[in-house]
Amino acid sequence: MICYKFPQKQSSINLTHESMKVHAVHKKHLITAIVVLFIFLFVYAATSKLMDFQQFTIQLSQSPVLTAYANEAAWGIPVVEYFLVILFVFNEFRLWALYGSFALMVMFTTYIALVINFSDYIPCSCGGVLENMGWTEHIVFNLFFVALAVIGILRLESSDPTQ
């Protein structure tokens, strides 16, 4: 495993400092917007999965990629999503949360790409309105959030005062 060391504390202090520059204000708002979008996405996705948990478990176990780990994944995915939401709420952990969201969205996108290209049949296991999305729309949607995470990470990392 690779371990990352983040100087989040300093950066968040820097951002909330009264004498910050104008571009820092934009940065702050942009990052806040990204964080809010992610919180909204994960709360919605995790909750809609848990609301119809049995259906979600079945859909996952019918998936050609996750069959063997369906039960663990059915719990694991909403738990990870809620966990990321909690991380987002605390300023110190926002960078961690962004990296986590980035990893999760990349995994979802990979999963969709594999299912579309290499699987004999295509199951769906997304909740709520996401269920009505086509697979291409889904990939675009995911890539949008991947991009958001990347932007957030770059901003937060570059606001490090030691640069």
Place this chain on the structure above:
Amino acid sequence: MGINRVLFKLLGTASLSIGAVIIVFLFSEQQVHRNNAFTRRYPPHPVVKTYNLDIGYNSYYVAGWDTDFLYLGNSTAPWHLLRVDLGTRDTVHIRMEPLNKGLRYRSLETRVLPPYFYIMDGTMPFILRGTIGDWKAAPWMEETAFFNRAIPIDSNHLFIRTISSQTQRSALGIIQQTDSFYIRLDTTLLETQLDGIFDVDGMLVQSGDGMYLGYLYFYRNIFIVLDSKMENPKNQRTIDTVEQGQIQVAEANSHDQIQLQAPPLIVNRSGAMDGNLFLVQSDRLGRNESKSMLDQASIIDVYNHQRGTYEFSFYLYHIRKNKVREFAIRGAYVIALIGDQLSVYRTGKAYFDQTTNTEETTGL
């Protein structure tokens, strides 16, 4: 912190995420397709492809044969029938008609067995029958029995699969027309391993000469061969090793529906019979078979059900990434429906002419 270092971390995270999903995917693929416990034999050219014919739609299914004529029914245009002369490659579009114009139906299936054709709906249930050439379908059987699969055996018998009202499980049976219709179910033929519905799912087959009926289980390595009266059942194992169907059924959900909990392991995809030969389409790889072959062709295993032996295997090739949807054998022809194409193969006499069998059938 340097931008390079951040990009490095992002790339690292992305690679790890993608890698993890791919590993899980490959692992599950492996489980589905690989089974090193059996070995196939591929002799040189047991079948030779003669041509592909563009039939325009991918919704055709095999409805029946009349010597060199192949009849294809169409699941999206149920009153349409396509007749293909396999020798000359001529096609004729046929429009069938019900005598009863106000006919109500849910899902129709057509079967052609000279001199008749049958239009069946096992959910209503009814069966219409008419003569080939005239193509007008008159009511023949109504409300005698529900069924979910049916094939005509001769002009007054049908081989069906239905759900027995006594056992609430799938059973094979025969609908017979004498003065009126009656059905004979044999609830002992399909052997329940789990719930008696999902786990025994399979396909009805019939030999071209009308001598044998068969049932091919999808989820276990067994097919059943019966005589045309549905007697003298004989179970034969395929070369695969999955004896116990790997299928899970979920508890009924809030809509009272029962679903499969996981993708079942499909041991036998589809089957066909000709004389003493039973042909089984399988996606499962045996020893020393390359996974890439499954991207190019479907594997057909040939068994002799009178000798109880596995004979050999051959490939039916995909067309532009479309897999074999259905295949059939009759006399000198093996045909496959692939996408909107009909593939026609010639059978090699040395391999397929096993109808003159000198050995005695050994018991049941």
